[in-house]
Amino acid sequence: MPHTDQIQALSEFLLEYATTLMGAGVHTNRAVRNISRIAAAYGYAADMTIFQRNITMSLISTDDENLRRTSVRKLKPLAFNLNLIQQLSELSWLPVDNNVSIEEMERAFRSIAATKRFSPWTDLLLVSVGNAAFCRLFNGDIWAMLTVFGATLLGFLAKQQFSRLKFNPLGVVILSAFTASMAAACAVIFQFGETPQIALATSVLFLVPGVQMINSIMDLMHGHILMGISRGVHSIMIITCITIGLSATMLILGVNSL
Structure with a gap:
């Protein structure tokens, strides 16, 4: 995947991941650790500022600092979900342990996010x-x-x-x-x-x-x-x-x- 396409795909995925994780009720430091772990597995450093209503995230290539992307996303008002937090935290280790592609990460994320809550x-x-x-x-x-x-x-x-x-x-x-x-x-x-x-x-x-x-x-x-x-x-x-x-x-x- 070309570097510009990769950083765009990774940025979109991490923003979706971050807003879902924060909406589920995780504390900020855990979200930062998980996001940074995923970004590092693909060769990027993640700098982010998280507020009550939105998140600003910058991805910077560790090989070429001129390759960077900054995006802003509104946080999702979800209900507290400890099971979702646990599964998303485990997902952050997937690219570290198994060297999966961003597309595979997205599919795994969609599967977790689609898990039904209690009625x-x-x-x-x-x-x-x-x-x-x-x-x-x-x-x-x-x-x-x-x-x-x-x-x-x-x-x-x-x-x-x-x-x-x-x-x-x-x-x-x-x-x-x-x-x-x-x-x-x-x-x-x-x-x-x-x-x-x-x-x-x-x-x-x-x-x-x-x-x-x-x-x-x-x-x-x-x-x-x-x-x-x-x-x-x-x-x-x-x-x-x-x-x-x-x-x-x-x-x-x-x-x-x-």
């Missing part, structure tokens, strides 16, 4: 069960756990539907938190069990951006300051929206404390 109904059930388990960790009784399960079911269903309708992401968080907490507030009003306040407090925990908060800290620790700050600020905005939704429920129903 929305499976996500709904698992998230509800997980949030009920969080309630138990905070010493909620069986009635509180059942309340949180039902509240999370409604809140996460609302989140799925509002997201499908392309509502503002922060507005989706507020409405989802309000829906879940309003359902859980029934336990406080009718005094289900001995720990109804715990049910109300934990009903919105499924919305907490735990992965994004961890990635923010890891980015800061590895020197990706702007990305770390961006993720941290976005996490704070999401937590603020959760608080607004929960506070609205407490104000409407006159619940004074958790």
